[in-house]
Amino acid sequence: MNTARSKLSDDPISYDAAAVLATGGIKQTDLDNLVTSLSTAREESLNDLDRWRANDAGEESLDPAFIDLPERLLADYGTRRPESELFSILQTSRRLREAVDRVVVLGIGGSYMGTRALFESCCHPFHNELSRGERGGRPRLSFEGFNIDNDSAQGLLDVLRLHPSGGDGDDLLAQWAMLVVSKSGGTLETAAATRLFLSELSEAVGGDAKQIAERVVPITGASGKLASLAKTLGCPDVFGIPDGVGGRFSVFTAVGLLPASLVGIDVVRLLEGAAAMTRRYRESPVSENPVLQYVAISHLAEEKLGATIRILSSWSNQLEAVGLWYDQLLSESLGKDEKGATPLTTVTTRDLHSRGQQHQDGRRDKIITNLCVGESRRDCIGLPPLSGSTGNEDQLDDLIGTTWPSMLAAATDGTNEAYASVNRPTATIHLPQIDEFTIGQLLQMLMLATVVEGRLVGTNPYGQPGVEAYKKFMMKRLRPDG
Ligand code: PA5
Secondary structure (H helix, E strand, C coil), X not given: CCCCCCCCCCCCCEEECHHHHHCCCCCHHHHHHHHHHHHHHHHHHHHHHHHHHCCCCCCCCCCECCCCHHHHHHHHHHHCHHHCHHHHHHHHHHHHHHHCCEEEEECCHHHCHHHHHHHHHHCCCCHHHCCCCCCCCCCEEXXXXXXXXXXXXXXXXXXXXXXXXXXXXXXXXXXXXXXXXXXXXXXXXXXXXXXXXXHHHHHHCCCCHHHHHHHEXXXXXXXXXXXXXXXXXXXXXXXXXXXXXXXXXXXXXXXXXXXXXXXXXCHHHHHHHHHHHHHHHHHCCHHHCHHHHHHHHHHHXXXXXXXXXXXXXXXXXXXXXXXXXXXXXXXXXXXXXXXXXXXXXXXXXXXXXXXXXXXXXXXXXXXXXEEEEEECCCCCCECCCCCCCCCCCCCCHHHCCCEHHHHHHHHHHHHHHHHHHCCCCEEEEEEEECCHHHHHHHHHHHHHHHHHHHHHHCCCCCCCHHHHHHHHHHHHHHCCCC
């Protein structure tokens, strides 16, 4: 098996809400009436960049630098190549790739979910199961530090202690490194995991301080506990998370780009996709702007139809982690002041067998946005004849040769028809195919949509003050006298 990649495409992703309008619950005039407010919200979201650059945010949290980050990274790479951030990321990626066969990413929330989304969408779905050769010499990627789960941490330690080629652990296949990702540098889950895996790494390299330093790559804010640890360890490669880029908006910094590049994802194409989406956001009229149309429909569904639950229904297994990343993005950004829709990711058809009943017949508090993919990356599988039988016990002989994509298309169209038959609002984000360029567009589209909706409804999309409450009460229990 190889990790075949599809051809490069420059196709734009698109958003289609015709089926929502067809329900009659939201009308074209409602959309027209929102045009001025959407234009103003777009302007405000872009002005946030100027305000942030002019240090003019006052007390307000403001992290809008993700908006033009992809174009800035690409321009820098194009003009100052060896000194650019992207060049350093690629250099470190090459160094680690040649030295180890597994990289453990430690991080939580915005510090790992974007990486997971990139890994699961753009890589071979069984990347970690392939041999090094089949992975093109790229390391495996594992995640920890996103919970405090004893047995799961022990499980990863078991895996790190395996010596796949049966040797004494000195061979390349037994080598591993860790990326520690935390913007604040003080998140307990990540910090505890850092201690644990640092101690394991130290043991694995016989306490060799130089090797430890080389195998730990911190990605963190300019100051803080993790930055200090990086200094003490003497790590040769440390990456920053730029000021003005918040955790959940950091997928196109070293946070996402370094691990992505390690596993063979074309990070330049990712950034090109993201930059293309920012251009469309800035330049397209409201009626043709995928970001603004998506926000308009989702917002009107909430206001006019009481659709406070937003289901992102992925028609590809590979986009589930994108959905989970988006759940976090929308919840942390707009779930404030007792407002904000509840996002929910589903994978279809899988979840039609668990949630389909409710979506079809349950409470009318949902809008469904399909995430549909045009072309598969791999050759289409056709339904084979039944092996081991000359009969037609499963009664599928009439479908022999029908391909997986055409069965999925029938499921998509059938599900949309079923929802339409009972006036369930259903829109679609269409990806021509899954590749770096379309994933770059999609992630940037959803980040832009989140901040512009914040500006539209008067909620600051940046910062997550509510998350501090659990941290405070957790630490009070851990340090009752502190
Ligand atoms: O979006 C956010 O800012 C959060 O989800 C953070 O990414 C998360 O809380 C982890 O924080 P840190 O990167 O500081 O460890």
